[in-house]
Amino acid sequence: MAVYGAVEAGGTKFVCGVGSGPDDLVCAEFPTTQPEETIRGVADFFAGRPLIAAGIGSFGPIDVTPGSPTYGHITDTPKAGWRNFDILGALHRALRVPVGFDTDVNGAALAEARWGAARGLHTSLYVTVGTGIGGGAIVNHRVLHGRSHPEMGHVLIPHDGTFAGVCPFHGACLEGLASGPAMEARWGCKATDLPPGHPAWEAEAQFLAAGLLNWIVTLSPQRVILGGGVMSQEHLLARVRQRLCELLNGYLQPPEIVAPELGNRSGVLGGFVLAEAALYNQSK
Amino acid sequence: MAVYGAVEAGGTKFVCGVGSGPDDLVCAEFPTTQPEETIRGVADFFAGRPLIAAGIGSFGPIDVTPGSPTYGHITDTPKAGWRNFDILGALHRALRVPVGFDTDVNGAALAEARWGAARGLHTSLYVTVGTGIGGGAIVNHRVLHGRSHPEMGHVLIPHDGTFAGVCPFHGACLEGLASGPAMEARWGCKATDLPPGHPAWEAEAQFLAAGLLNWIVTLSPQRVILGGGVMSQEHLLARVRQRLCELLNGYLQPPEIVAPELGNRSGVLGGFVLAEAALYNQSK
Numbered sequence: 082m083a084v085y086g087a088v089e090a091g092g093t094k095f096v097c098g099v100g101s102g103p104d105d106l107v108c109a110e111f112p113t114t115q116p117e118e119t120i121r122g123v124a125d126f127f128a129g130r131p132l133i134a135a136g137i138g139s140f141g142p143i144d145v146t147p148g149s150p151t152y153g154h155i156t157d158t159p160k161a162g163w164r165n166f167d168i169l170g171a172l173h174r175a176l177r178v179p180v181g182f183d184t185d186v187n188g189a190a191l192a193e194a195r196w197g198a199a200r201g202l203h204t205s206l207y208v209t210v211g212t213g214i215g216g217g218a219i220v221n222h223r224v225l226h227g228r229s230h231p232e233m234g235h236v237l238i239p240h241d242g243t244f245a246g247v248c249p250f251h252g253a254c255l256e257g258l259a260s261g262p263a264m265e266a267r268w269g270c271k272a273t274d275l276p277p278g279h280p281a282w283e284a285e286a287q288f289l290a291a292g293l294l295n296w297i298v299t300l301s302p303q304r305v306i307l308g309g310g311v312m313s314q315e316h317l318l319a320r321v322r323q324r325l326c327e328l329l330n331g332y333l334q335p336p337e338i339v340a341p342e343l344g345n346r347s348g349v350l351g352g353f354v355l356a357e358a359a360l361y362n363q364s365k
Numbered sequence: 366m367a368v369y370g371a372v373e374a375g376g377t378k379f380v381c382g383v384g385s386g387p388d389d390l391v392c393a394e395f396p397t398t399q400p401e402e403t404i405r406g407v408a409d410f411f412a413g414r415p416l417i418a419a420g421i422g423s424f425g426p427i428d429v430t431p432g433s434p435t436y437g438h439i440t441d442t443p444k445a446g447w448r449n450f451d452i453l454g455a456l457h458r459a460l461r462v463p464v465g466f467d468t469d470v471n472g473a474a475l476a477e478a479r480w481g482a483a484r485g486l487h488t489s490l491y492v493t494v495g496t497g498i499g500g501g502a503i504v505n506h507r508v509l510h511g512r513s514h515p516e517m518g519h520v521l522i523p524h525d526g527t528f529a530g531v532c533p534f535h536g537a538c539l540e541g542l543a544s545g546p547a548m549e550a551r552w553g554c555k556a557t558d559l560p561p562g563h564p565a566w567e568a569e570a571q572f573l574a575a576g577l578l579n580w581i582v583t584l585s586p587q588r589v590i591l592g593g594g595v596m597s598q599e600h601l602l603a604r605v606r607q608r609l610c611e612l613l614n615g616y617l618q619p620p621e622i623v624a625p626e627l628g629n630r631s632g633v634l635g636g637f638v639l640a641e642a643a644l645y646n647q648s649k
Contacts, residue, residue: 157616220509225504227488228488233582235578237522240523250615251614291521294520294521295579
């Protein structure tokens with residue numbers, strides 16, 4: 082069986098994997114430090130594991146336009162050391178095989194469409210709610226890229242103004258209101274430490290439902306997959322569904338809103354789909 | 366040259382056309398009354414003009430899923446007489462040629478992508494701001510259909526609550542805040558009668574910019590085309606662009622926001638693109 086390499090390059094941690102799918106996956110993870118050190122960690126993981134291709138799902142913003150001078154670079158990140166870093170070039174030099182490249186959420190969306198909760202659907206949406214909020218869409222079986230990749234976490238939603246939000250660009254965009262760091266800033270402790278009865282969760286469900294409504298009326302996905310660290314609170318998914326129905330108010334039937342079938346492995350498994358695409362594109 | 370029929374079926378008026386494109390188009394329009402009378406008007410227009418195929422861009426919501434029992438029907442409209450009306454079936458019986466079918470805004474998006482402001486682009490967005498607000502997206506050269514068609518006018522945006530909005534489902538969604546009827550309800554006269562210095566226009570630009578931001582971060586279109594009766598105020602487009610830049614606050618470069626190149630003929634010309642698709646699908 083083909084052996085692919087996968088890298089889920091997150092702002093907090095990197096996850097590396099070898100294999101070919103959910104039933105054939107060996108993973109390791111380590112913290113994201115400086116680029117050189119982190120890439121060395123990736124190279125060390127793959128040393129002695131011959132690959133035929135690899136794929137990276139990266140935190141962003143990134144340049145996903147083949148042919149652009151900065152294709153494969155992380156662009157405007159505030160993360161120290163990573164701004165303008167050519168992550169695709171660095172991994173290509175380290176691994177010396179074709180390397181596919183996309184956002185971490187697009188990778189996860191591809192993996193869920195291939196093996197998970199969006200299997201068989203032509204149009205689906207994967208959203209992660211964690212350190213940031215991001216979304217990847219599959220439209221007509223292909224990942225949605227337009228001018229660049231989407232930046233769905235930055236949608237604007239109604240809010241009552243009692244919390245100014247933490248997004249350095251927009252303050253109270255969805256990410257600024259509802260990401261893990263936003264919850265921590267607002268409520269004074271980590272989201273994981275807030276009990277299910279805390280009012281934080283009603284506010285969180287309301288914000289996420291408004292964001293979902295905006296994505297749903299724009300993309301009309303057949304199913305929405307809602308993952309990420311903040312969503313690991315089991316009570317939250319049902320609350321979000323309830324709020325979404327209230328906001329839609331009967332105007333349209335909401336699509337199913339489900340948890341990732343691949344759990345927290347959607348991101349790294351996306352690397353395999355991107356690896357396969359890189360191999361195919363090279364063989365053309 | 367092939368002669369197609371086109372019907373732009375709006376809630377206020379129907380526009381019928383014969384021809385093959387912007388340089389070969391004969392049009393007529395008449396008010397939308399009851400379904401039987403209106404369809405008779407369409408049949409009369411096409412009588413004596415032999416067609417090889419036709420296309421309808423219709424007001425909605427409509428069922429755009431081929432194979433569905435209600436494919437081609439207008440579904441939940443509050444418009445008297447039209448609820449659950451089989452508009453595709455009625456026109457097929459009247460015209461007896463293959464008939465393509467989609468929303469009015471998807472038709473306009475297709476026409477602008479074929480002949481107008483989105484020519485040559487793979488991913489674009491057409492938005493109309495008039496009696497309602499609607500959007501049609503082209504993604505990877507194809508019109509975006511997911512579970513159904515988008516309902517972009519119903520995005521939720523931040524607002525200060527001084528105006529409750531007029532959407533019967535959502536109150537202050539974008540359509541409820543910024544459509545022509547919303548402006549009339551808020552300011553007491555038709556949008557066309559408000560002078561350029563009226564504060565209504567700053568509010569309108571702010572609402573539309575927030576909606577645009579939401580669609581842009583979700584779809585990443587290469588270009589956005591902003592049409593419809595309310596946008597015929599020449600000063601409004603520049604204000605919307607300015608507000609959008611302020612809202613994005615440097616986070617990403619906005620795509621170009623432009624007027625329709627096909628003017629108010631995008632909708633009817635979309636019928637020709639849909640007609641061609643119907644012919645192609647029949648020949649398969």
